[in-house]
Amino acid sequence: GDSVTQMEGPVTLSEEAFLTINCTYTATGYPSLFWYVQYPGEGLQLLLKATKADDKGSNKGFEATYRKETTSFHLEKGSVQVSDSAVYFCASIKAAGNKLTFGGGTRVLVKP
């Protein structure tokens, strides 16, 4: 079945450091890919998405490119802030359905 694998955390960074969280997927067909963020005590917020190969999703300084050849969707941000401390989830959804398949989540802690 479909699956999403992302790097385990926690990832601890200093403010203004570069962040990258690896995410790979297995799926039949061509899924849409998402990054969600979860702040403490809250639900999931959509951070960015990409619906086809070579699409780049971007939002709030975060970027991720849909790489079909490597089945990857790595999340990057050039300069993190303390407010970026959260848990980040990579997810896929089949083109023909509405069921999200999530990775295990990566906790990111940004220190001042």
Add this chain to the structure above:
Amino acid sequence: KAGVTQTPRYLIKTRGQQVTLSCSPISGHRSVSWYQQTPGQGLQFLFEYFSETQRNKGNFPGRFSGRQFSNSRSEMNVSTLELGDSALYLCASSLGLAGNEQFFGPGTRLTVL
């Protein structure tokens, strides 16, 4: 536009009891999905409803059930609660078109004692 709302936000129950959780989707959204989030299993899909019909179901026992009303509001029910049912239950709504992004509510934190 109001977001997805879930009630109650917190629940404490004892083993053997049953519980009903409620979710109101974003106005105009016809699809509601439910997910269970636990530290050990992560985020797992429970089921999806669209136009009052269950469209997809995850690998959960029959104690977990749901329904959707004509106004798209959804409820999920868990009967004969077990300790392992303690989790954050998240509801997500979408327009219902395949592959669309889903918008999540804040979740209901269920604790089973």
